[in-house]
Amino acid sequence: MKNWITNRELMKSHFDAPKFLEEKSDQDRGVNPPPVESRILPDAVEIALPEHDSVKAIKPGLANCILDRVSRRKYTTGSITLEELSFLLWATQGVKKTINAYKNRGTVTFRTVPSAGARHPFETYLAINRVTGVKPGIYRYSALRHSLIFLFQENNIGEKLTTAAAGQSFTGEAPVVFFWACRPYMGEWRYKGESHKAMLLDAGHVCQNLYLAAESLQLGTVAIAAYSQSKVDDLLHLDGVDEFVVYLAPVGRVKETR
Numbered sequence: 001m002k003n004w005i006t007n008r009e010l011m012k013s014h015f016d017a018p019k020f021l022e023e024k025s026d027q028d029r030g031v032n033p034p035p036v037e038s039r040i041l042p043d044a045v046e047i048a049l050p051e052h053d054s055v056k057a058i059k060p061g062l063a064n065c066i067l068d069r070v071s072r073r074k075y076t077t078g079s080i081t082l083e084e085l086s087f088l089l090w091a092t093q094g095v096k097k098t099i100n101a102y103k104n105r106g107t108v109t110f111r112t113v114p115s116a117g118a119r120h121p122f123e124t125y126l127a128i129n130r131v132t133g134v135k136p137g138i139y140r141y142s143a144l145r146h147s148l149i150f151l152f153q154e155n156n157i158g159e160k161l162t163t164a165a166a167g168q169s170f171t172g173e174a175p176v177v178f179f180w181a182c183r184p185y186m187g188e189w190r191y192k193g194e195s196h197k198a199m200l201l202d203a204g205h206v207c208q209n210l211y212l213a214a215e216s217l218q219l220g221t222v223a224i225a226a227y228s229q230s231k232v233d234d235l236l237h238l239d240g241v242d243e244f245v246v247y248l249a250p251v252g253r254v255k256e257t258r
């Protein structure tokens with residue numbers, strides 16, 4: 001089992017510790033930063049997403065969305081539309097501005113969510129079950145291109161999702177499941193051992209935007225941190241070392257609104 005006391009150190013900030021200040025980061029050493037997002041294979045099947053504002057919020061007003069937000073675990077058997085999915089992806093990881101050769105940091109993106117040092121260490125994977133016009137399977141979101149990259153098909157995906165989510169069956173029943181996989185070197189390159197706390201904090205912002213964006217479309221979601229690490233990473237074909245899931249969230253229709 002994990003050592004509780006040792007783990008508490010991860011929750012603290014050590015940015016002014018002499019050890020941290022003395023150690024050079026890869027950025028300090030002039031090592032090239034990792035790419036902003038994973039490579040897209042030349043023969044990949046890519047689905048362009050509609051503009052993020054091609055769907056209108058059903059529930060207007062940020063205050064209403066904040067007030068009404070709850071974790072929703074019961075979904076109808078309905079599908080969600082590509083326009084809705086596009087809005088949710090934009091709200092969680094959408095790129096607003098890209099700067100090439102930003103200071104000595106290479107390409108840096110500024111997005112709809114904050115991220116320590118604008119490192120944005122996540123890839124968003126999607127298990128798509130019922131999105132109108134999209135073949136079920138595992139996809140990756142390209143935030144730079146605002147598109148979906150088809151990765152592979154998976155048989156019995158609902159069953160596998162439930163198992164990977166430690167038996168939380170609403171995950172397997174959802175039309176789409178969001179997975180935020182961390183590429184830890186994105187943060188480590190700049191913040192060394194202090195990056196890990198920051199990257200976990202980053203994930204919270206991403207998921208909160210999903211909650212609020214879903215609420216505005218009268219869709220439902222729930223944050224999930226109680227999952228099987230190896231089963232989730234295996235399902236997405238992640239190596240579990242340089243890339244692994246830190247958070248996931250099923251999204252579904254909670255009322256027949258469309």
Ligand SMILES: Cc1cc2nc3c(=O)[nH]c(=O)nc-3n(C[C@H](O)[C@H](O)[C@H](O)COP(=O)(O)O)c2cc1C
Nearest residue numbers: 069070071072073168204222223224225226227247
């Ligand atoms: C970090 C985190 C992890 C969570 N993990 C799970 C989970 O694995 N399964 C689940 O059903 N809910 C999970 N939740 C949702 C919480 O249970 C929920 O937010 C809490 O009960 C408060 O309810 P509310 O979101 O409706 O206000 C998680 C929430 C957070 C923020």
